[in-house]
Amino acid sequence: KRGPPSNCTRGERQMGIARCPLQENLVSCSPGPVDRVSKCLSLRTVLRAAAASKDLYQGFLANVSSLSTSGCAAMTDDQLVALMRHCRKLMRLDCSRCRAITDNGAIAVAKLCVYLCSLNLAQCYNITDGAVRAFAVLCPRLASVDLRHCYKVTDAGVLALSQGLSKTLTSLDLSACHSVTDEGVVALASAASELTSLSLSSCRRVTDVAVLALAEHCRRLRRVDLSGCGGVTDRGITALSKRASQLHVVQLLRCLVSDASLMALAEGCPMLETFGVSSCRDVTDEGLLAIANCCQDLKALDLSGCRSVSDEGVVALARRCGQIMSVTLSGCDGVHDRGVSMLARHCAQLRHVDLSGCRGVTDEGVMMLALCCEQLSSVSLLACQVTSRGVDTLAEHCNRLASLSLDFDGALSPEDACIDRLRRRLVALHLRGGMDAAVDLI
Numbered sequence: 001k002r003g004p005p006s007n008c009t010r011g012e013r014q015m016g017i018a019r020c021p022l023q024e025n026l027v028s029c030s031p032g033p034v035d036r037v038s039k040c041l042s043l044r045t046v047l048r049a050a051a052a053s054k055d056l057y058q059g060f061l062a063n064v065s066s067l068s069t070s071g072c073a074a075m076t077d078d079q080l081v082a083l084m085r086h087c088r089k090l091m092r093l094d095c096s097r098c099r100a101i102t103d104n105g106a107i108a109v110a111k112l113c114v115y116l117c118s119l120n121l122a123q124c125y126n127i128t129d130g131a132v133r134a135f136a137v138l139c140p141r142l143a144s145v146d147l148r149h150c151y152k153v154t155d156a157g158v159l160a161l162s163q164g165l166s167k168t169l170t171s172l173d174l175s176a177c178h179s180v181t182d183e184g185v186v187a188l189a190s191a192a193s194e195l196t197s198l199s200l201s202s203c204r205r206v207t208d209v210a211v212l213a214l215a216e217h218c219r220r221l222r223r224v225d226l227s228g229c230g231g232v233t234d235r236g237i238t239a240l241s242k243r244a245s246q247l248h249v250v251q252l253l254r255c256l257v258s259d260a261s262l263m264a265l266a267e268g269c270p271m272l273e274t275f276g277v278s279s280c281r282d283v284t285d286e287g288l289l290a291i292a293n294c295c296q297d298l299k300a301l302d303l304s305g306c307r308s309v310s311d312e313g314v315v316a317l318a319r320r321c322g323q324i325m326s327v328t329l330s331g332c333d334g335v336h337d338r339g340v341s342m343l344a345r346h347c348a349q350l351r352h353v354d355l356s357g358c359r360g361v362t363d364e365g366v367m368m369l370a371l372c373c374e375q376l377s378s379v380s381l382l383a384c385q386v387t388s389r390g391v392d393t394l395a396e397h398c399n400r401l402a403s404l405s406l407d408f409d410g411a412l413s414p415e416d417a418c419i420d421r422l423r424r425r426l427v428a429l430h431l432r433g434g435m436d437a438a439v440d441l442i
Helices: 043-052 055-059 079-082 105-112 129-138 155-164 182-191 210-216 234-243 260-270 287-294 311-320 337-346 363-372 390-396 418-423
Strands: 013-017 024-030 039-042 063-068 092-094 118-120 144-146 172-174 197-199 223-225 249-251 274-275 300-302 325-327 350-352 378-380 401-405 430-431 439-441
Touching: 079 105, 105 129, 129 155, 129 210, 155 182, 155 223, 182 210, 210 234, 260 287, 287 311, 311 337, 337 363, 363 390, 390 401, 390 418
Parallel strands: 013 063, 063 092, 092 118, 118 144, 144 172, 172 197, 197 223, 223 249, 249 274, 274 300, 300 325, 325 350, 350 378, 378 401, 401 430
Antiparallel strands: 013 024, 024 039, 430 439
16 A cells, blocks of 8 residues: 655656646646656546556556646536546645636545645635635645635635644635635634745735734744735734744735835845835835845835835935846836936846836936846836837847837837837737827737
8 A cells, every 4th residue: 555645846746737628638747757758638538548547547647746727717526526536646736717616626625635735726716615624624734725816715714724734834825815804814823833925915804913913923924915905004014024034025015004114124024035015105215225225135126106216215225235136116206217227237137127107217217227137028118208219229238028018109109110120029019009009019
């Protein structure tokens, strides 16, 4: 009798069944490092062969440890369960966007695949607390659970996870689970102290009460996303910053935070690498100065809609945080060529830059980006004062550029030579006209 898998990585075999609404497309079966022979079968063929062939079952399906059916929108409970019967040693399961799957199928899978350590049910709209409870009870090794957009999951499901997986759960995504409240998160924080990653994005009923509980109990957090939690304020973030010093990623888009939160994060979380405060209108240059002075490992920053941010804050970030690879400044009216030029000079690794709505940015700033940041792959210049001169410099120097967004209301035209030159090699070229008419040329 064969025992359980020893871990989630050693010698694993993977099977991907992605984007097959009718379950008739090819399955890419990639065995682990021991057996490099790959097989391509339709899902229906796999199911029939598994039912008929003992050799196939023993030789491959019985040892599959990673399975993805992501995007199989028409896959039914019966089809999923039929496959799972031959994958008893499965450790990773991705059923995201399998919208026909219900609790019945999910509960059956939980009973069959007790060695699961990673589960993704994102956008499985029919999944409820019943299925979550089954996985929490029957799959005690689960460490990562993704329930994004599972609208029927409530505090009861979160409570079940906290009770059943208190010692193993390290990553949980509850984004857009609108019925989750402070009660569920407090219970989770109190029990699952091993959490390193938690997303509560768009959980509108989550407030500082939940964040204070996370600060008290979950001190190993490395990633937290509270975007859209309108009840989260400086009080909660300040407390979290003092306790969760290992935070690397913090997303606070549309939260009620100000410079006080940025100062607390700068002081308490010096290892911060990714930071987002989009649409936080009380964030100013003062907060950015604090981040720049303390968080010099910063790699990605989203300041879109922070209208009080100006060149002063951007210059400070550029000078002290030279590893920045992605910066979003859309809607930052106070950012001009000076700030953009300093970013270009000091952050040569820049790959993604969004300057949409920065009306003070002209060819001068764009040309500096092109000359200093040759690794740029995505640039948005909507509503910037850019002409063919700046765009031509981008085309000439940024050979890795794959996506570009521009306006063509006067200074630029789809017929310009620089546009034609870019059209030939870009993956995405988006031009917006004077009447907000959008033209995707690729």
